[in-house]
Amino acid sequence: MMTWHDKAAALQADGRAFIGGERVWAKSEQQFENLSPIDGRKLGMVARCDSADVDIAVAAARAAFEDRRWAGKSPAQRKRVLVKFADLMQKYGQELALLETLDMGKPIKYSQSVDVGGASNCIRWYGEAIDKIYDEIAPTAASSLALITREPVGVVAAIVPWNYPMLMASWKIAPALAAGNSVVLKPSEKSPLTALRLAEIALEAGIPPGVFNVLPGYGAEAGAALALHMDVDCIGFTGSTRVGKQIMQMAGQSNLKRAWTELGGKSANIVCADCPDLDAAVEAAIGSIFFNQGESCNAPSRLFVEESIKERFLEKALAKVPAYQPGNPLDEDTIMGAIVDATQLKTVMGYIEAGKAGGARLLAGGKQVRTETGGYYVEPTLFDQVDSSMTIAREEIFGPVLSVLSFTDVQDAVRQANATPYGLHAAVWTADLSKAIQTSRALRAGTVHVNQYDGDDITVPFGGYKQSGNGRDKSLHAFDKYTELKTTWIQIG
Numbered sequence: 001m002m003t004w005h006d007k008a009a010a011l012q013a014d015g016r017a018f019i020g021g022e023r024v025w026a027k028s029e030q031q032f033e034n035l036s037p038i039d040g041r042k043l044g045m046v047a048r049c050d051s052a053d054v055d056i057a058v059a060a061a062r063a064a065f066e067d068r069r070w071a072g073k074s075p076a077q078r079k080r081v082l083v084k085f086a087d088l089m090q091k092y093g094q095e096l097a098l099l100e101t102l103d104m105g106k107p108i109k110y111s112q113s114v115d116v117g118g119a120s121n122c123i124r125w126y127g128e129a130i131d132k133i134y135d136e137i138a139p140t141a142a143s144s145l146a147l148i149t150r151e152p153v154g155v156v157a158a159i160v161p162w163n164y165p166m167l168m169a170s171w172k173i174a175p176a177l178a179a180g181n182s183v184v185l186k187p188s189e190k191s192p193l194t195a196l197r198l199a200e201i202a203l204e205a206g207i208p209p210g211v212f213n214v215l216p217g218y219g220a221e222a223g224a225a226l227a228l229h230m231d232v233d234c235i236g237f238t239g240s241t242r243v244g245k246q247i248m249q250m251a252g253q254s255n256l257k258r259a260w261t262e263l264g265g266k267s268a269n270i271v272c273a274d275c276p277d278l279d280a281a282v283e284a285a286i287g288s289i290f291f292n293q294g295e296s297c298n299a300p301s302r303l304f305v306e307e308s309i310k311e312r313f314l315e316k317a318l319a320k321v322p323a324y325q326p327g328n329p330l331d332e333d334t335i336m337g338a339i340v341d342a343t344q345l346k347t348v349m350g351y352i353e354a355g356k357a358g359g360a361r362l363l364a365g366g367k368q369v370r371t372e373t374g375g376y377y378v379e380p381t382l383f384d385q386v387d388s389s390m391t392i393a394r395e396e397i398f399g400p401v402l403s404v405l406s407f408t409d410v411q412d413a414v415r416q417a418n419a420t421p422y423g424l425h426a427a428v429w430t431a432d433l434s435k436a437i438q439t440s441r442a443l444r445a446g447t448v449h450v451n452q453y454d455g456d457d458i459t460v461p462f463g464g465y466k467q468s469g470n471g472r473d474k475s476l477h478a479f480d481k482y483t484e485l486k487t488t489w490i491q492i493g
Contacts, residue, residue, distance in 0.1 A: 004108050004330040007098055015046030017053060017216060018199035020060040021209025027052040037105035037338040038329055040374035046192055049217035051225035057213040058231050061155045061182035064210030071152050071180035075131035082127025082178060085205035089120035092201060096194055103191040104162055105338030106292055107329045119170040125458045126174035143493035150483040152180035154233035157226040161239045162188035162340050163295040169195050172236045175478040184213045186223050190340050192216035228254045238262040241467045260471035260481045262463055264396045265424030268417030269300035272410055273308045275429040276451060282316040284453040290324040290336055290380045294400035298425040300453055302393055304413045307406045321364045324380040338375045345376040348399030352381055355392040361385040388416045414442045423465030427453050
């Protein structure tokens with residue numbers, strides 16, 4: 001029986017773009033190397049698409065939208081195709097999981113269970129939902145009939161990050177396609193392989209050529225060209241706050257396309273002395289920050305622990321840290337893998353050094369490891385005696401680094417939690433129902449967890465307050481981003 005290592009050795013990745021139902025190289029014939037963060041191995045060459053390729057892909061998407069080869073299908077017909085798409089993702093699940101792990105370094109066990117499972121479920125859910133959404137009739141006078149209908153916006157550009165390549169793509173393309181739009185997807189240059197394979201699978205499922213296109217390339221080239229394109233009607237972006245601001249500026253500079261952004265986070269996890277289950281709080285605090293190597297926008301990177309229980313909490317936490325020592329992502333028992341590339345490794349190590357220099361107390365980790373592999377690995381790292389003015393408490397690290405702060409008054413903890421430009425996720429642990437409700441109301445975040453962290457499924461919206469972005473992925477609310485509301489007023493008397 002072939003191991004994951006055997007499968008990886010036999011893999012031949014196709015880095016060509018996908019436009020109009022065909023695999024093609026960039027018009028410029030430029031390419032870039034795709035290296036695995038596991039060990040530096042070369043996975044292949046990838047098309048370096050630019051504005052010329054964007055023009056071709058947008059034209060293909062526009063033609064597909066205007067002739068209604070997809071938008072003209074009934075919701076029930078689109079549902080059948082999207083459900084088949086999800087079924088095929090499961091059929092090719094091992095291949096997709098392997099591509100995801102090799103491309104961005106996450107453990108293969110999670111690529112299978114979280115990424116393939118979550119992405120296929122997302123496609124299926126929106127497929128199942130689309131023929132169950134009703135339009136409206138307004139309560140007008142008897143002499144009129146006013147219809148309120150949803151229509152697809154047209155050509156949707158989706159730009160997604162490298163940390164959850166397949167899942168983030170699915171959160172964008174599933175509601176957009178279900179609503180009848182055509183899509184041009186630009187994956188991160190750091191992890192383009194699953195997006196390119198998804199386009200082939202979508203075609204096999206019955207999504208017509210031109211409806212779903214994938215352009216690999218750099219953000220400053222292909223991404224900027226999409227954001228500035230005069231024939232893109234809507235852009236959905238997940239990534240850094242810095243780039244999100246640029247995307248919105250470009251949308252305004254061009255055709256005032258609607259721009260939806262899900263951006264950075266610096267989530268606060270508040271553990272009160274009356275926490276009903278301290279072991280569960282410790283498990284969640286440690287597991288959530290080190291999951292996906294800490295490369296999650298909603299990672300609870302700021303841990304506020306009430307002073308009276310802090311010593312006991314840290315003792316329990318430190319006992320769990322060794323289990324997250326990074327291993328080879330292709331080994332099924334590995335639970336923390338590789339940092340995505342050398343650039344991100346340098347960023348994470350820079351923050352660790354900043355934490356030391358700023359006066360925080362390093363309790364665990366802090367080193368680069370497994371250097372002999374040629375990959376990029378960082379120990380699970382825990383800082384104590386952090387205050388809110390420190391760089392590691394203010395800026396998004398996007399790595400396996402936890403900052404521990406203490407408090408004596410929960411209102412002060414909330415004040416510190418909110419003293420950030422971000423507002424994606426937050427949590428509070430308390431047995432006091434009134435305190436839980438009051439604290440969750442006071443926290444300025446798109447999602448607030450109570451006595452758990454990471455509780456989530458496709459039925460609830462995902463997004464943030466403040467500079468964590470606008471709009472929502474997931475749930476029925478995602479259709480608001482990819483549809484127009486039309487009023488049709490009919491005089492009948």
